[in-house]
Amino acid sequence: MENNIRDTHLKNQSKEPIIETKGLSVFYNNRLAIRDINIAIEPNKITAIIGPSGCGKSTLLRTFNRMNDLIPGARVEGKILYNGIDINQKALDPVGLRRHIGMVFQKPNPFPKSIYDNVAFGPRINHYTGNMDELVETSLRQAALWDEVKDKLKESGLALSGGQQQRLCIARALATQPDLILMDEPASALDPVATQRIEELMIELKEKYTIIIVTHNMQQAGRASDNTAFMSLDRENIEARIGILVEYGKTEQLFTNPRNKETEDYITGRFG
């Protein structure tokens, strides 16, 4: 089991980006939301996407597993390559894609089912044939939740605390054995202690997984990520509220020595 996961991830040890966008724009009902994003995500790294509210961070994140398909009127232009495959081509099955790319949401959203059934949900719809008990345990261990819930797997996932619920959602995502995990402000609804646990967990997980995290919290980006992308609204046409990628680089470099004035202003707290 453990070995299996490792094997599938060895492929990604090369320096090829796991996700790469080329001239990516997203429209909602023909209104441009983000424009011309070019970004390459390194495998087995944590990439943080930061920026002020409404600049399209979540929109960008949701293009990677085609969650925007679910929003009526959403349209994507440009290319998104996932391990070199164009994920917006007609032949691509978004359902299959989402089985390779896990997602954790802003508000913990465990299903109103038992802890066990929450974790087993993904594998079950994937017709997983291995030992389900083992997979559930492994996933919960990886999400650092096992010790807290091992005696109450039959209890509702909603009986857990907020932080535990979010780790349950992470375990649920891990159970489908993805190679990429998208996190959309996963700690914004949690208290500082629970937040710290999630951050520690992310750092443990990056050995095996690639993580992209959208966050409002700059300290969080600074602490936990390897690379940071700073997005903001296009200043030349501020009324249109179009999100653009301002700067992207190593977190250390971006935080200590930003190339762009706007990045610096944002990081030092002068706006946003």
Place this chain on the structure above:
Amino acid sequence: MQAKKSGQSEHSKLLLSEDSRRREGLIAFIFKAAAVLTILVTIGIIVSLLSETIGFFARPEVSLWKFLTGTRWQPLSSKPSPENFGILPLVGGTLLVAGVAALLAVPVGLGTAIFLSEYATEKLRKIIKPVLEILAGVPSVVYGFFAISFITPIIKTVFEGWLGLKVMYFNALSAGLVVGIMIIPMIASVSEDAMRAVPRSLREGAFALGATRFEVAIKVVTPAALSGIVAAFILAISRAIGETMAVSIAAGSTPNMTLNPLKSVQTLTAFIVQVSFGDAAAGSINSQSIYAVGMTLFVMTFVMNLISDLVLRKFREVYE
């Protein structure tokens, strides 16, 4: 007033005048009276039902045991005896009609609800929902005539013409199908409301795990909305049990102890209609018998509600 005395005139607005306090009190009293009236009416119905029912069972011609277990219902026969007051044919007729109705309405209603809540575009939903509500607003006597003028001939053609089975003109199948059609909008509409109340975040969570639209609908939304869906079923089946007009027209008025939906049956409600329209004298055994039948109906729907409560407590997936 006190404010003036203590000289804090700027805070005087905080104190209610005698008048407005009295007005508030009156308003509260009116609402309370409305609530009490409702309760009194309910109690009144139960008391009148109960007293006539007790009067019925106190008669020497009937026995409670024979009433509950007897399979012959001939209350209008010239010589009343306990053997002629067995409720089971009426209960059986009622359940047969309600069962046929449920077999049609539960899958179609639930399917409609899933379609509306999970598949249909907002535009389409805005067209279909009002149509459903129109269907729910058609008077039941119209459904009754629809049954005998449209459904019954089709049943005759199919079962008698093609399959060679004997079909009575008034039959439980026709009545059940038309009652089913009547309760589809209720099941669809109430279930759909329950499904739309399931938070979007749960659907997103499932989609993100690679669930198809169908898997999201069946494995996440339906279980999460189950309490509302079961409530819709119970409500609709209670309505089917209590439905009177369409059933009286389509199912006939022959108390029949049968599971064959092609035969004529009499339901509890149809019997009450039959006797009410006749000229049974007040206090006579016939007039009292309809109270006993009414009581049976009341107990049946009450038990249905209890069962639904139990079901809900056991299977409910609380999402908040």
